[in-house]
Amino acid sequence: MTTKVWSALFLPVALFLCGSESTCAQEQGYEVAVSMTQPKIVKITGSGGFRGLEAYQSGFLISEDGFILTVWSYVLDSGTVTVTLNDGQRFEGTLAGYDPQIEIAVIKIEADGLPCFNLDAAVTAQPGSQILAFSNLFGVATGDEQASVLHGHIAANTSLDARQGTRDSTYQGDVYILDAITNNPGAAGGVVTNRRGELIGLIGKELKDKHSGNWLNFCIPASQLSGSALDIRSGKLILADEQNSDVPAEPMTPELLGIMLVPDVIRRTPPFVDVVVLDSPASRADIMPDDLVVEVNGSLTPSCRTVVAAMGRVDRDSPIEVTLQRGTEFIRIELEVGR
Amino acid sequence: MTDSQIVRALARAIRWICLICASTLNPLTTPALAQVEVSEAVLEAERQRIETIQRASAATISVLAPGGNGGGSGVLVTPDGFALTNFHVVQGNGSFMQCTLPDGLLYESVLVGIDPVGDVALIKLLGRDDFPVAEIADSDNVQPGQRCFAVGNPFILATNFQPTVTTGIISGVHRYQYPSGTLLEYADCIQTDAAINPGNSGGPLFDAAGRLIGINGRGSFEKRGRVNVGVGYAISINQILHFYDHLLSGRIVDHATLGATVGTGESGEVLVTNILESSDAYFQGLRFNDRVLKFAGRDITSVNQFKNLLGIFPRGWKVPVTFEREDQTREIIVRLTGVHAEQELIELTAGSRGSMEISTEYIEVPDDEKQQLYEYRAGFANYHFNLQKQQDIHESFLQNGDFSTSDEMWRLNGVDSSGNEVVIALADEQSGIQMDGETWLFKPSDEFSDQSGSPQIRALMGLHLWRKMLVYGPGEYGDTISFGSLPVSRVELARDPQAAGQLVLQMTDRKADVLKATRGITETYFYFEPATGHLLAMDLFPDVDVPATEIHFSDYQIHDGLSVPGMIDLVTPGSQIQRIELKRFEFSAPVDGGD
Numbered sequence: 001m002t003t004k005v006w007s008a009l010f011l012p013v014a015l016f017l018c019g020s021e022s023t024c025a026q027e028q029g030y031e032v033a034v035s036m037t038q039p040k041i042v043k044i045t046g047s048g049g050f051r052g053l054e055a056y057q058s059g060f061l062i063s064e065d066g067f068i069l070t071v072w073s074y075v076l077d078s079g080t081v082t083v084t085l086n087d088g089q090r091f092e093g094t095l096a097g098y099d100p101q102i103e104i105a106v107i108k109i110e111a112d113g114l115p116c117f118n119l120d121a122a123v124t125a126q127p128g129s130q131i132l133a134f135s136n137l138f139g140v141a142t143g144d145e146q147a148s149v150l151h152g153h154i155a156a157n158t159s160l161d162a163r164q165g166t167r168d169s170t171y172q173g174d175v176y177i178l179d180a181i182t183n184n185p186g187a188a189g190g191v192v193t194n195r196r197g198e199l200i201g202l203i204g205k206e207l208k209d210k211h212s213g214n215w216l217n218f219c220i221p222a223s224q225l226s227g228s229a230l231d232i233r234s235g236k237l238i239l240a241d242e243q244n245s246d247v248p249a250e251p252m253t254p255e256l257l258g259i260m261l262v263p264d265v266i267r268r269t270p271p272f273v274d275v276v277v278l279d280s281p282a283s284r285a286d287i288m289p290d291d292l293v294v295e296v297n298g299s300l301t302p303s304c305r306t307v308v309a310a311m312g313r314v315d316r317d318s319p320i321e322v323t324l325q326r327g328t329e330f331i332r333i334e335l336e337v338g339r
Numbered sequence: 340m341t342d343s344q345i346v347r348a349l350a351r352a353i354r355w356i357c358l359i360c361a362s363t364l365n366p367l368t369t370p371a372l373a374q375v376e377v378s379e380a381v382l383e384a385e386r387q388r389i390e391t392i393q394r395a396s397a398a399t400i401s402v403l404a405p406g407g408n409g410g411g412s413g414v415l416v417t418p419d420g421f422a423l424t425n426f427h428v429v430q431g432n433g434s435f436m437q438c439t440l441p442d443g444l445l446y447e448s449v450l451v452g453i454d455p456v457g458d459v460a461l462i463k464l465l466g467r468d469d470f471p472v473a474e475i476a477d478s479d480n481v482q483p484g485q486r487c488f489a490v491g492n493p494f495i496l497a498t499n500f501q502p503t504v505t506t507g508i509i510s511g512v513h514r515y516q517y518p519s520g521t522l523l524e525y526a527d528c529i530q531t532d533a534a535i536n537p538g539n540s541g542g543p544l545f546d547a548a549g550r551l552i553g554i555n556g557r558g559s560f561e562k563r564g565r566v567n568v569g570v571g572y573a574i575s576i577n578q579i580l581h582f583y584d585h586l587l588s589g590r591i592v593d594h595a596t597l598g599a600t601v602g603t604g605e606s607g608e609v610l611v612t613n614i615l616e617s618s619d620a621y622f623q624g625l626r627f628n629d630r631v632l633k634f635a636g637r638d639i640t641s642v643n644q645f646k647n648l649l650g651i652f653p654r655g656w657k658v659p660v661t662f663e664r665e666d667q668t669r670e671i672i673v674r675l676t677g678v679h680a681e682q683e684l685i686e687l688t689a690g691s692r693g694s695m696e697i698s699t700e701y702i703e704v705p706d707d708e709k710q711q712l713y714e715y716r717a718g719f720a721n722y723h724f725n726l727q728k729q730q731d732i733h734e735s736f737l738q739n740g741d742f743s744t745s746d747e748m749w750r751l752n753g754v755d756s757s758g759n760e761v762v763i764a765l766a767d768e769q770s771g772i773q774m775d776g777e778t779w780l781f782k783p784s785d786e787f788s789d790q791s792g793s794p795q796i797r798a799l800m801g802l803h804l805w806r807k808m809l810v811y812g813p814g815e816y817g818d819t820i821s822f823g824s825l826p827v828s829r830v831e832l833a834r835d836p837q838a839a840g841q842l843v844l845q846m847t848d849r850k851a852d853v854l855k856a857t858r859g860i861t862e863t864y865f866y867f868e869p870a871t872g873h874l875l876a877m878d879l880f881p882d883v884d885v886p887a888t889e890i891h892f893s894d895y896q897i898h899d900g901l902s903v904p905g906m907i908d909l910v911t912p913g914s915q916i917q918r919i920e921l922k923r924f925e926f927s928a929p930v931d932g933g934d
Contacts, residue, residue, distance in 0.1 A: 031484040140530065148570065150569045
């Protein structure tokens with residue numbers, strides 16, 4: 001409570017003081033920061049294209065050798081996407097991995113010597129700071145056309161309290177709330193920088209405030225992203241294969257644990273638990289219908305097929321570790337058939 | 340933090356707040372309490388910005404739909420009241436509408452011209468010849484990240500006639516926004532995050548210096564309703580300048596197409612994927628699978644970019660096109676054709692616009708003076724302005740002398756580039772030309788197209804019509820309209836050393852006032868130099884879907900009190916350029932002296 005009172009009381013002061021500092025520069029534009037940043041932004045096209053589900057989003061280069069940070073969404077469902085660089089070069093991007101808790105993903109393209117952001121060199125910002133937001137909102141830019149840039153300010157530094165459709169958003173951590181309308185269709189995965197073009201954070205998905213129902217404009221601070229991005233690049237948080245080359249004689253199956261997944265209708269059917277068999281290892285471990293299986297033995301499982309495959313790699317008598325998402329909560333459970 | 344610490348902190352904070360409130364609410368009487376020193380440079384920058392916005396806003400207008408049914412914005416560009424707005428703002432308003440200015444006055448205005456594809460309309464405010472006007476910038480120099488501001492009448496808030504100012508930055512340039520059907524296409528447009536809301540349509544987008552860079556007209560919206568989400572688009576002022584004289588001629592102006600489509604090749608190159616055999620591009624030599632390298636002076640690297648560029652030109656505009664075929668590069672000049680057939684465009688705009696007749700339902704019936712500012716003719720937004728432009732062109736031409744009494748046979752003697760004699764005889768009943776040891780005759784009483792077979796006869800037909808226009812003027816020539824202005828090409832010696840000594844066509848930066856004249860099915864475009872009234876060139880189409888025969892006139896000199904060309908270049912399709920140096924003029928040659 002105390003901190004809230006403090007920030008509420010000092011917000012006007014902060015704005016007032018910053019006001020004088022920023023007015024000087026206000027007469028100049030942001031051409032330099034914009035031209036510096038544009039080459040690091042990419043356009044991503046993948047799955048989607050139905051009503052209200054755009055088949056495109058934004059991303060930005062985080063390494064010279066083609067690692068790209070973006071949001072984890074249905075656009076990446078096919079596993080490969082088309083990445084278009086600022087200069088119009090097109091690449092096939094493969095999903096290197098993702099972090100279901102922050103809903104970010106890393107894509108890799110085969111290229112070198114690319115302009116990029118260094119996640120470790122990201123800066124923090126205070127309410128009142130001027131920002132620039134770069135993204136391919138509404139898919140306006142194609143080919144060698146530049147991403148769109150919006151300007152605004154950091155309005156608040158707070159934790160996200162949002163919903164996506166009828167569900168609470170998965171990420172509930174720190175965010176910067178912005179006074180520009182940054183979170184438009186296709187903008188997710190874009191970048192927020194300060195007026196010098198230094199990285200502040202990643203533009204999040206289109207979410208509504210849980211209480212007011214208003215659309216939120218926010219970015220996730222880079223400090224929240226760098227750990228996961230590093231994990232993905234170093235081989236953690238990688239996807240489970242759909243097929244197993246090495247299958248034990250008696251492999252594990254979800255059914256042996258008392259888990260029935262939802263019917264596997266498409267390649268990327270999200271692995272929600274449909275039914276939990278009474279008096280099974282799953283029921284004893286308090287697994288519930290509607291839980292989403294996000295990891296099996298440390299491998300990400302974006303689909304029913306990857307869950308089946310990941311379990312099939314384990315002998316049915318071995319213990320198995322499963323991570324479940326229940327609402328906004330992530331639960332890690334160890335299961336064993338005999339238990 | 341202990342309770343006493345909190346209390347002390349709160350007390351400190353409250354003292355601060357009080358100080359700030361005092362200084363903000365009443366800065367003049369309590370300067371000592373302000374505590375915040377603002378440098379003079381900052382204050383000066385602020386003063387400048389206020390001044391810039393005030394100066395730019397003065398030329399911004401609100402366009403009111405009849406009966407108070409919404410409206411939009413606009414911007415004055417000439418002191419005598421011509422103002423730009425969107426086609427979709429004037430759509431359905433009839434020919435007269437009311438506009439307000441920040442000076443607090445209500446003005447009557449009349450519709451002048453419309454560009455339904457580009458979503459632009461030109462109107463003229465009445466009653467003053469000293470309207471404030473917007474200074475115009477070169478919108479090709481606009482860069483992303485630059486500051487800009489929009490002025491207009493969002494949500495029709497300007498009930499006190501004072502416009503709303505929203506500031507932002509340039510979010511993107513050279514944007515392409517697809518048309519709905521074939522109308523309202525935003526090509527090569529400017530994207531901004533300055534708030535563009537319903538009612539801002541037609542209003543100006545200014546750069547940081549308060550110069551006009553575009554006309555705001557649409558935004559990306561989608562799921563959040565029709566309010567600004569930081570993504571607005573403005574039609575670039577450079578595009579509008581291509582169309583301005585066309586609009587001024589009171590027409591319903593069409594956009595251009597190449598008569599060919601392009602697609603992306605395997606390595607991203609832009610290739611011709613389809614081409615109409617009746618298009619000028621085809622006549623000039625462009626073929627299927629040719630690689631387009633340059634269009635209108637800009638390098639072409641993507642299909643989108645090509646569409647962007649094509650979308651900024653009116654029908655009839657000539658552009659240089661560079662293409663590559665089997666490692667050979669060629670540059671041609673292509674006359675762009677229209678997106679629509681003439682009747683099609685009339686129907687498309689009439690269907691959505693309702694009658695262009697004067698609306699009497701909502702606003703007062705215009706008085707006599709206003710009635711004189713409108714004339715109906717199909718295919719025109721307001722034919723009155725076309726007649727006026729035709730008159731202006733003719734008056735400017737009359738600087739060259741009065742040809743109307745020289746209505747007998749003209750006899751012109753000259754030499755071609757090989758030094759051979761050329762004789763041209765032109766008269767109402769029959770004309771002839773003698774060159775290369777042969778004689779050709781042309782009789783206007785016969786069907787024009789029957790005689791249009793040989794290039795020489797087409798050229799002769801052009802010269803016959805040239806005399807006709809000079810002697811009788813646009814009024815008696817036939818069906819004549821002002822077409823606006825178009826860039827003019829010129830015959831000159833090739834710069835390419837491989838083609839040294841050859842005559843080639845080159846585009847120039849100059850624009851000419853164009854009269855389009857129709858006799859039967861023969862269409863002729865006459866290019867007049869605005870300042871001198873000299874006829875610079877003619878494009879003759881003896882039939883539909885045939886290439887043009889061009890005649891270029893240069894080296895003007897005075898002869899018997901009449902200004903006449905010393906040089907004529909005949910550019911016939913499929914043949915070389917024939918240059919004739921004229922040596923002798925007779926304007927009343929005896930008939931039997933002709934051929």
